[in-house]
Amino acid sequence: MAVVFSGVQPSGTLTLGNYLGAIKHFVDYQEEEESYFCIVNQHAITVPQDPKQLRDNTRSLAALYLAVGLDPKKTTLFVQSEVAEHAQLAWVMQTISYVGELERMTQFKEKAQNRGESIPAGLLTYPPLMAADMLLYKTTDVPVGDDQKQHIEITRDLAGRFNHRFGELFPLPKMRTPKVGARIMSLQDPTKKMSKSDANQNATIRLLDSEKDILKKLKRAQTDSDNTIRFDKENKPGVSNLLAIHSLCTGKTTEQLEQEYMGKGYGHLKVDTAEAVIEILRPIQARYNELISTSELDLILDEGAAKAREVASRTMKEVEHAMGLRR
């Protein structure tokens, strides 16, 4: 039986990259027998967060999960810190992690840069917490964007290491990335991924951006001077990024789009891509605005946490038995 788990950090307004690379696909995975979509606020605090902002972002992400079509009748939506077993299993995973393998993680190296003596230890131990997220539910499938590859690999290593030392308990989770859109690029530097934390506002489309801003940002997107519309990530990263976004929003393949735009200029492609993005975000934003101030949201998260806790506490008992932590 497939068990699906994925998480998103409530660390700012979500981007079109988060949506096209991950959240859009969650809706398909909720049809599996068992699925969990988590708001990973304990990952968010590995870098400093303003408490009020974190609380608001958590709510906002819950509303977005529902607005894109996740249905609490089919899936379990919950907040990581409300299920204590995540931190418990994370500790166990830390005890079987090696400092060397954690220090080699690209994300750690990037985030630790320029922090001198003040690198939060939580940045280093981020992967064992992430492994705990998945393993608590004996997850088999993890829908994520391309940037999570190393995290899934280390999770598989840790699960394997645990099984080897203490007996077979965990399946090794498989990463599931979309064929197109697993890495949506920055609109200003298409060799970098689109990121929540980019200081350049024009680089990132946010899911709650106004129609005017979406159009403006896409019109300013970096392309190249060759003026042919072709999907070629290597040589034409900017144009290929626009084609990928267009394709994901309209359902047309990149080959179809290449045909459609043959002989046309980049201006056309940019405006049409903006329209496609606006169309796809319009109903999501409308539903989000309806949900954000309702108490329904809190009820859904309460029920989600209770459901998740049942499974998580069962796994945690098994782990503790296997390791000799229970009398």
Ligand code: TYM
């Ligand atoms: P986070 O919050 O950075 O991103 C959430 C999801 O969005 C995807 N994503 C992208 N996809 C395509 N193009 C982009 N430019 C882009 N930017 C982000 C990410 O790949 C991710 O799927 N460590 C995780 C959260 C996490 C998690 C987990 C995920 C914690 N525990 C357990 C899966 C399973 C993260 O920081 O995602």
